[in-house]
Amino acid sequence: MPSLPDHRRPLLAFSAAIALLWPAASDALQLVEKDFALDNINNLQVAQAQVQINAGERRIFVPQPRGAGETLDDSGGRARAQGDLVTTTQGDKIVGKVLTIESGGRLRLTAPHFEGEVVVLASALDTVELNPTEKPKGDDAVSLSNDDTIVGELAAITPEAVIIETKAAGPVKIARNIVRSISFSRSTATAIESNFESGKMDPWTARGGGWTVTGGALTCHAQGGEPHTVFAKFDQKEAVTMEAKVQATMGRYIHVELILAADNADGQYGTNSLIARFYSSQVSLMVMQNGGMNSFMDRHIGRMVSDVTLRISYDPAANKTRVWIDDTDLGEYAIPGTLPAGKFVMFNARYPCRVTKLRVIQGIVGPTQTEKEDPTDAHVVRFANRDRVAASEVTLRDGKLVLKTAFGEVAADAAKAQSITFLTKGIEKPRRQKGDVLVETADSKFTLQFERLTPEHLIAKSAYLGEVKVLRSCLKRIRFNIYK
Incomplete structure (x- = not known):
């Protein structure tokens, strides 16, 4: 009789031991040996089948799930594995490395426990969680009418647009008619x-x-x-x-x-x-x-x-x-x-x-939300010294705010401003689109029309933001199918 390879001997010994306790177990283990490649048999989680010997009986005891859904996964309560996390609309979770999400609607990823690439259709995606490595830049926050927030360093305000310099997407030009408010944090260290x-x-x-x-x-x-x-x-x-x-x-x-x-x-x-x-x-x-x-x-x-x-x-x-x-x-x-x-x-x-x-x-820094006594027929600019100015027009250029008020034009240092709340009349809410995704970085969130994800960028567009390229190294999360 030819000798067995070394890597099969532990399996044979385990089969013999189980057969003594439960005669039918040898048949079950033959199925295991047939279905699993022998080169990978060392990965078999023997701990998931525990031997329990009680007085008067011998049997195999299979433990119940322990807090990780309806599986025998014993990772409930532990930190999730390292890597990108893909969650489907059915609640399935895959941890690995997301390679790309193609414009045709397919996500490609690799994972150490899968052979080759795994492909998930975009229609089945719920959330893709990534691992950003870049730190945010700037603390000025632009709040939009759809509750999105874009954080960075405010560069300019015109009657048509707000321009903010971000770490994730570079300069972003936002249509003024969807901007609800701006919070300046540069004046408070x-x-x-x-x-x-x-x-x-x-x-x-x-x-x-x-x-x-x-x-x-x-x-x-x-x-x-x-x-x-x-x-x-x-x-x-x-x-x-x-x-x-x-x-x-x-x-x-x-x-x-x-x-x-x-x-x-x-x-x-x-x-x-x-x-x-x-x-x-x-x-x-x-x-x-x-x-x-x-x-x-x-x-x-x-x-x-x-x-x-x-x-x-x-x-x-x-x-x-x-x-x-x-x-x-x-x-x-x-x-x-x-x-x-x-x-x-x-x-x-x-x-x-x-x-x-x-x-x-x-300093003494309170919330910057709109106060009840704010006028409803003007933009409101608040300053760090608690001054408040109502203006019919607000522009920002080269670090200077220019306010058109009932008493004439006023210029102010933007570094002393705390917030701007824009007149609600005329503000639009971006129209929902079927292909919209919610893109999140460490400090911002954008609702965009998704095009594709490459190893370097997420590429998307918006009727109000134009084309947006977000650095992959800044991406924290992408939410698909957001209008369920």
Whole structure:
């Protein structure tokens, strides 16, 4: 009898052992050996068929799925495999390297567990998630009437168009009649910025356990009781604003605290600090002085909060603080007593939540959404010093804003502007097209008519943006079939 090759001996031994426990198993394993190439048999996940021997019986026990859909995949709860992730309209997921998406509507990818290329029809695509390597450029944000946002460095405003220089797509010329507003961030320097999208917690530091960075967010697993804390070192000699975008998880409401002017990072609040607590429908302001806490504002906001952007500002020169929930200004308050110069900022959570943004900005910086008292028959320009100008026409060229107002023409330095809200009359909403896709980068999202994806660019077009070429290295996600 000829000897068996070395790579078949473990399979023969395994077959013999199983046959002793279950006579029919040898037939099943013959099918396995027939159906799998012997060169790949070492990849057989033997752990998926566990041997269980009970008193009085011998049988094969096949485990039930453990949190990964209707399969025996044991990866539930783990981070997804490295690579591009393709999700179909049926919920199938393929991890690999997306090569191209052709104009004819076929996606081509390779994956280590597939032989050759895999082809998926565009009509079956739901989402393609890629791995951007380029960082965003600029902080000016142009908001469009279809809720798209394009972020970059604003270059020009004319009566016909807004031009913004982006890292992902170069200069983008946007038809003025679909622009809802522009937010300038160049006038406010960000002192501390989270980068949870990259999977990193820096520059924040967690005290103890309970915090992870998953799915582009800082996630707290607290279940009540003592707060879970992250903190960052930052000298606060001048006015600052802290901002957190928080979403409660597990069906609960938020219970978090934003803390400024902490003199140290000891305990929950330091020895001296200013604290804004957001709990369900309640907002409280407190000051910690020499280890003792004093509450000086308690307010109900009329609704339980579960997904929200929170802000607190502190001006040490005026010894005052201001609080916002989303675009609602809850007012300015005098702080009882005085605080020493702050050296840390902190964030506490007592209930499970996801934090997608956590930053500190120099100056008193509130939301830039349209205020109820804005005039409805003019464009509105807001400045960092809280001035507001109504204008019938707004243009930007060479860093200068020119505003036509009822009192004549006014010129202003664009670096001092905070936002522009355009007159709603005349704004159009882009028409939906069958081939539209939602293209997302790290900071922007565009609705475009998809043409093709190459190894270097996504190529698309729009009646309002013209032809757009987005760098593949900046692409985060492409959503297909968005009008289901």
